[in-house]
Amino acid sequence: MSNENSSSSGALAEVKAKLAETLGGVTLAWSAFREQDRVDFPASELLRCLNAFKAAGFDQLTDLTAVDLLEFPKATDRFELVYVLLNVESGQRLIARTYLNEPDLTVPSATSVWSGADWLEREVYDMYGIVFEGHPNFKRLLLPQEFQSFPLRKDYPIKGRGERHNFPVITRAES
Template sequence: MPYTLPSVTDVLAGLTNRFGSLETSLNRGQTRVVVPEPLSFDVLAWLKNQGFDLLIDVTCVDYLEYKAAKHRYGLVYLLASTATNQRLTVRVFVDDPDPTVKSVVSLWEAANWLEREVWDLFGIRFTSHPDLRRLVMPDEFTAHPLRKDYPLQGRGERHNFPVITRDHS
């Protein structure tokens, strides 16, 4: 990659001052911060004030079958700054039986649908989300299909419809 992202070391230093030492890592120019779940909202709010005004994405990874994974679900917040072009990845790890994170909709309106999607596909509950409903799957669907214990072909939901023949129509 000929282009390297702008450094975020000053932000990380401020973050350590404010919240104590957090686990950080660097991979190919991308900086990641692992934040404990109770602190997640405060850290993200602080980062927004530091200039990370654009929430690129909220997503989740299910580490059920991942080697040497300590937690089941890892949330990913991708932040970017429109002024300085810095990028920062914030990771929050949660576990069964009731994976819950505080919603960031009050910080970024963009998180509304992204969090609904994570709830739909992974079953992570976002507290104080204004409208936490399923986004892409039908409302009567019960599973969370992107979890690793859900099979690719599904559990037969896709065949469960009435058949219309020429005689019916």
């Protein structure tokens, strides 16, 4: 990843210092692109890291999403989990990322850290099949509960596998 346009401001240095204090022993990889600060953290320490981010001032989870890196050039991992964080007071943003591989697609839920993670995690499960342990109401969000696949994975065809037309037909005579 490129290191251009780093916004190495004082606020970031402060956050880095705070995180180094609370997350001793965890390797964080910092990078920046188009003036956006990003940090890659290990999935094994997910909940600890997220709690540390919140303690460092990032009190809002703006977005939580995943990327299937199956066809991404030179990718070594299968899934990337992205937490877009925001410090509401100062307006500072941080993109925290971690990487997951099959078959172990289970991570702890962030609902205890930010309550807004609730539906975002359910959506990630719905689309990618990543399971969030400890979520209070864990099931599919958007697709029907009986749906079998995870449509945003790269090995799922865009037109589906015929699910969209698996319904009875009502003709004029029947209605």
